[in-house]
Amino acid sequence: MSSIGTGYDLSVSTYSPDGRLFQVEYAAKAAENAGLAIGLKCSDGIVLAVEKIVQSKLLVKGANRRIMSLDNHVGMVSSGLLADGRHLAKRGREEAQSYRDQYGAPMTLKVRPDKPASVVSSLMAKGWSSPCSQALIERVAMYEHAYTCYGSVRPFGISTIMAGVDKTGPQLYVVEPSGSYYGYRASAVGKGKQLAKTELEKLDLSNITVKQGVMEVARIAHLVHDDNKDGNFELEMTWIGPETKGFHEHVPSQLLQEAEEAAKRALEEAMEED
Amino acid sequence: MADMINTVNMERLKKGEVNLGTSIMAVAFEGGVVLGADSRTTTGSYIVSGLQTYPNVRDQAHLFLNLCNTFHYHAQFYAAQHDSRPPVHTIASLFQSLCYENKDRLSAGIIVAGWDEEQGGQVYNIPLGGGIFRQPWSIGGSGSTYVYGYCDATYKEGMSEDETVNFVRNTLALAMARDGSSGGCIRMCVITKGGVRRIFVPGNELPKFWEGAELIETKRAISGKPEISLPATAGEGMVVQ
Numbered sequence: 001m002s003s004i005g006t007g008y009d010l011s012v013s014t015y016s017p018d019g020r021l022f023q024v025e026y027a028a029k030a031a032e033n034a035g036l037a038i039g040l041k042c043s044d045g046i047v048l049a050v051e052k053i054v055q056s057k058l059l060v061k062g063a064n065r066r067i068m069s070l071d072n073h074v075g076m077v078s079s080g081l082l083a084d085g086r087h088l089a090k091r092g093r094e095e096a097q098s099y100r101d102q103y104g105a106p107m108t109l110k111v112r113p114d115k116p117a118s119v120v121s122s123l124m125a126k127g128w129s130s131p132c133s134q135a136l137i138e139r140v141a142m143y144e145h146a147y148t149c150y151g152s153v154r155p156f157g158i159s160t161i162m163a164g165v166d167k168t169g170p171q172l173y174v175v176e177p178s179g180s181y182y183g184y185r186a187s188a189v190g191k192g193k194q195l196a197k198t199e200l201e202k203l204d205l206s207n208i209t210v211k212q213g214v215m216e217v218a219r220i221a222h223l224v225h226d227d228n229k230d231g232n233f234e235l236e237m238t239w240i241g242p243e244t245k246g247f248h249e250h251v252p253s254q255l256l257q258e259a260e261e262a263a264k265r266a267l268e269e270a271m272e273e274d
Numbered sequence: 275m276a277d278m279i280n281t282v283n284m285e286r287l288k289k290g291e292v293n294l295g296t297s298i299m300a301v302a303f304e305g306g307v308v309l310g311a312d313s314r315t316t317t318g319s320y321i322v323s324g325l326q327t328y329p330n331v332r333d334q335a336h337l338f339l340n341l342c343n344t345f346h347y348h349a350q351f352y353a354a355q356h357d358s359r360p361p362v363h364t365i366a367s368l369f370q371s372l373c374y375e376n377k378d379r380l381s382a383g384i385i386v387a388g389w390d391e392e393q394g395g396q397v398y399n400i401p402l403g404g405g406i407f408r409q410p411w412s413i414g415g416s417g418s419t420y421v422y423g424y425c426d427a428t429y430k431e432g433m434s435e436d437e438t439v440n441f442v443r444n445t446l447a448l449a450m451a452r453d454g455s456s457g458g459c460i461r462m463c464v465i466t467k468g469g470v471r472r473i474f475v476p477g478n479e480l481p482k483f484w485e486g487a488e489l490i491e492t493k494r495a496i497s498g499k500p501e502i503s504l505p506a507t508a509g510e511g512m513v514v515q
Contacts, residue, residue, distance in 0.1 A: 101371075102368075102371075103352075103360075103364045103367055103368070104364065104367025104368075104370065104371070105361070105364055105367065111355070111356050111357055133355055134352075134355040134356055167392060
């Protein structure tokens with residue numbers, strides 16, 4: 001304890017001499033050790049998945065959902081403190097709903113993802129607010145960021161994958177406890193994220209469909225999970241694609257079962273080859 | 275007594291209510307929309323052109339002028355925040371919520387029409403109570419009641435820009451001929467990807483239809499040729515260019 005922090009890790013509103021916010025970094029640690037969550041942006045939609053370690057045999061299978069909808073067309077899954085994730089989802093839903101109330105249209109995740117922000121700098125010079133301020137990802141990320149600015153609060157202990165399909169097409173973002181966010185073609189957060197990301201990199205992400213994505217994500221989840229170390233797990237998976245008509249829905253149980261069986265078969269075959 | 279006949283009896287209107295006699299219309303076509311209105315305003319008919327919302331307001335309609343300025347502001351604000359112009363649907367939704375929230379104070383039937391990249395030409399009708407309905411064509415104002423049948427019989431899907439302009443011109447002319455509270459000239463604007471084009475039809479150049487047998491007889495006598503060709507069958511409508 002004396003080697004790290006040395007008094008600079010007590011408050012999120014105090015920098016360390018070398019310019020770090022320890023509390024924010026600790027929050028990221030909380031997210032790193034929780035169950036793996038995977039997000040995949042496909043050519044025709046998105047897939048979200050989360051590995052749920054079975055904490056007790058008394059838990060009802062299929063209950064205790066972890067992937068949440070922020071709106072019809074946006075899903076979110078976070079790794080870390082569960083209640084922090086639910087709180088962020090509540091905020092995201094409020095943002096999405098308020099946008100709908102105001103404009104009568106679904107909120108996009110990002111404003112003009114195809115265009116750099118500098119294009120609108122002339123408008124910002126006139127005193128307009130941030131050009132991204134009406135994008136869902138920006139609103140949610142800024143909410144998280146606010147919790148890194150005051151001594152009286154703690155940062156969110158979660159890494160969050162937000163993905164959706166809006167009028168600009170499929171979108172996927174990861175929000176960190178610091179409030180920073182990045183757009184990805186695919187990403188993983190939580191325990192084993194490095195291995196999962198390495199596997200995701202091998203996919204043909206420009207051409208993959210959601211149906212193929214479901215199979216791949218199931219395979220990666222089973223590959224990364226270590227039954228001996230972490231115990232049994234349940235795989236929860238949602239998607240948005242042509243099959244769901246643009247809605248964020250759970251992958252049908254039959255398809256999920258097929259995907260998991262295929263994943264297990266692939267793993268066994270790989271083991272035999274070794 | 276003469277006053278009672280020739281002017282609007284303001285005593286019969288509700289307090290603060292104004293007589294909104296007019297005819298307005300909007301029709302979508304492939305690639306854009308055509309908006310039109312007559313010029314007779316007891317208090318108001320206005321074309322606010324498209325996404326740019328340039329208020330083109332005649333007469334003393336302070337409320338609507340205010341509305342247009344408000345929505346011009348909303349549109350600009352949206353553009354700043356989203357780095358793109360608001361879709362037509364969004365502007366229509368803003369009008370809709372305003373009409374709904376203030377339904378006890380407003381008596382305005384609004385047609386919002388325009389063109390955007392997402393859905394092309396669109397017409398949204400926002401009637402009195404503050405609903406919102408997307409329609410291929412929409413007519414409004416007191417004159418509109420006379421020409422619903424004409425519109426039903428004449429409108430066809432896939433009309434060209436010129437055909438649509440003619441459809442609007444003819445419909446408004448018919449409405450203006452029948453409705454005592456409509457009349458004057460026709461102002462139209464065509465909104466396409468290329469921008470806004472305005473068309474003006476003076477009162478003495480309105481398309482003529484059957485407006486009374488004596489009138490036609492007189493004209494025939496003067497010009498020596500029939501002014502109109504009557505439709506051969508009932509199904510063919512009665513447009514005369």
